[in-house]
Amino acid sequence: MRLTKRITLIILSVLLWSAFIGFGFINGFLLKPITLDNSPQGFIEAAKDKVANEYVGNLAMALIEDGVVVEEYFYDIEGHNIDQNSAFPVASVSKWVTSVGVMKLVENGQIDLDEPIDNYLTRWHLPPGEYDNNKVTVRRLLSHSAGLDDGLGYNGFTKDENMQTLEESLTKAADAGSYAEGKARVGYEPGSQYMYSGAGYALLQLLIEEISKGSFQKFMQEQVFNPLEMTHSSYILSDSTKIGLVPVYRNDGPTRPMNRFTAKAASSLMTSTSDIAKFMIAQLKGNQVLSDSTIKIMTEAESFRHDIGIYGLGPHLYSQDYTDSKIIGHDGSGNDAINSAARIDLLTGDGIIIFETGNYSYASVLADEWMFREAGIADRVVMERNMPFIITLLIIGYLLITMGAIFLIRKKNLL
Structure with missing residues (x-):
C-alpha cells in the first residue's frame, strides 16, 4: 500500500511539473527573450550575433521608441555603403503602403469601401463564376477577404522578358510562382474567410x-510619398539609381539584377528605413495624408481566422487577441531572396524595421523576436528557439522529482 502511494505521488508530481512547463511554454512566461538586455542597443547586438551565424547579404534595421528612431544597424557582406537612405526591395510591404493610397481615395469621397470594385473599372472586369462578383468590394480586397483564391506572390520579370500589362496579369500572371495558377477570380464566397491575395x-x-486617370506610381508619389517626405521610395525600377537601390543578393551568395513588376501595388516597392519610419510614425496619428478617423478604420480587424482578427484595411494585425499591445504592419519575402518586416505598436509608439536581401526569413524572424520583447507575443519562432531550454527545464524537474522520491524511500527504510 505504501509503495502504491509513493508511485502515485511520483506520477502526480511528474504530471503537475509537465503541465506547469507546458502552460508556461504556451503562454510565454517561461520563454527567454533573444537577449536579456532590454535596451535598443542590446537588441541590435543580438541582431549582429544572428547575422554572424547565418548568411545575410545586406540589411538595414531601425528601432523606434515612442515615435522616434533611436537605434540603427546597417550591414553589407561585401562592404557596400548602406545607410538609412538606402532603398531595399520590400516585396509585400508594398501592400501596406498601397492601402494608404486607396484610403486616400476613400477619404476624398472618390470611392466607397463597400461599393463593388467592378463598378469603378472599365479596362478589366472579374470573370463570371460561381459566386457574386458584386460582393467583391474595396474593403474586402484591402483585407484579403474578397473571395479571390489566386494565392499570388509575384516573381517579376527580368530585363530579357516581356512585361505583361496589368490587364494581362489579372487574367493570368505570367510571373506567378509555381504554386499558384495566377488568375484573378472569385473562388470562394466573398466575405466568408481570410485568404491572402496578391491579385486583390x-x-x-x-x-x-x-x-x-494616371499611373499608379504618379498617384502614390503625389498622394503618399511627397506629403510624407519619402524621398527614397518608388514602385518603378527605372528610379532605382535615383533612390539608391542596394545590391540585391541571392540566398546562395551572388547578387542579381532586380526584376520589374507589373503588379506594382502588391510587390514592387523599393524604400529605405528612413522613409518607412516616416510612414510608420504617421500611423500613430492623423497626418498629411490621412485623418485620425481613417487610420483608426484601417487598423481595426476586418478579416478573421478562428474568430481572431488578423488583418485590417491594409496592415496585418500582429497582436491579434493580445490586449496590452496593438502591433500592426506588414512583412514581405520571396524573389531569391528578399525579406522585410515593418511593425509598430500603436499603443506605445515602439516599432521595428528590418530590410534585407540574401536570406528568406532573417527579417521576419528577428521582428518576431522583437514582438516577444515588446509585448510578450510568443509565436512559432520564439517557441522553437526556446525548445532546448524548455526540454532542459523538464529534465531538471524530472531529475529533482526522482531524487526526492529516492531520498524519501531511503528515509522511510532507515526509520
Whole structure:
C-alpha cells in the first residue's frame, strides 16, 4: 500500500511539473527573450550575433521608441555603403503602403469601401463564376477577404522578358510562382474567410489608375510619398539609381539584377528605413495624408481566422487577441531572396524595421523576436528557439522529482 502511494505521488508530481512547463511554454512566461538586455542597443547586438551565424547579404534595421528612431544597424557582406537612405526591395510591404493610397481615395469621397470594385473599372472586369462578383468590394480586397483564391506572390520579370500589362496579369500572371495558377477570380464566397491575395492588390492598383486617370506610381508619389517626405521610395525600377537601390543578393551568395513588376501595388516597392519610419510614425496619428478617423478604420480587424482578427484595411494585425499591445504592419519575402518586416505598436509608439536581401526569413524572424520583447507575443519562432531550454527545464524537474522520491524511500527504510 505504501509503495502504491509513493508511485502515485511520483506520477502526480511528474504530471503537475509537465503541465506547469507546458502552460508556461504556451503562454510565454517561461520563454527567454533573444537577449536579456532590454535596451535598443542590446537588441541590435543580438541582431549582429544572428547575422554572424547565418548568411545575410545586406540589411538595414531601425528601432523606434515612442515615435522616434533611436537605434540603427546597417550591414553589407561585401562592404557596400548602406545607410538609412538606402532603398531595399520590400516585396509585400508594398501592400501596406498601397492601402494608404486607396484610403486616400476613400477619404476624398472618390470611392466607397463597400461599393463593388467592378463598378469603378472599365479596362478589366472579374470573370463570371460561381459566386457574386458584386460582393467583391474595396474593403474586402484591402483585407484579403474578397473571395479571390489566386494565392499570388509575384516573381517579376527580368530585363530579357516581356512585361505583361496589368490587364494581362489579372487574367493570368505570367510571373506567378509555381504554386499558384495566377488568375484573378472569385473562388470562394466573398466575405466568408481570410485568404491572402496578391491579385486583390493588383486590382486595387487598377482601381487607383482608373480613378486618378494616371499611373499608379504618379498617384502614390503625389498622394503618399511627397506629403510624407519619402524621398527614397518608388514602385518603378527605372528610379532605382535615383533612390539608391542596394545590391540585391541571392540566398546562395551572388547578387542579381532586380526584376520589374507589373503588379506594382502588391510587390514592387523599393524604400529605405528612413522613409518607412516616416510612414510608420504617421500611423500613430492623423497626418498629411490621412485623418485620425481613417487610420483608426484601417487598423481595426476586418478579416478573421478562428474568430481572431488578423488583418485590417491594409496592415496585418500582429497582436491579434493580445490586449496590452496593438502591433500592426506588414512583412514581405520571396524573389531569391528578399525579406522585410515593418511593425509598430500603436499603443506605445515602439516599432521595428528590418530590410534585407540574401536570406528568406532573417527579417521576419528577428521582428518576431522583437514582438516577444515588446509585448510578450510568443509565436512559432520564439517557441522553437526556446525548445532546448524548455526540454532542459523538464529534465531538471524530472531529475529533482526522482531524487526526492529516492531520498524519501531511503528515509522511510532507515526509520
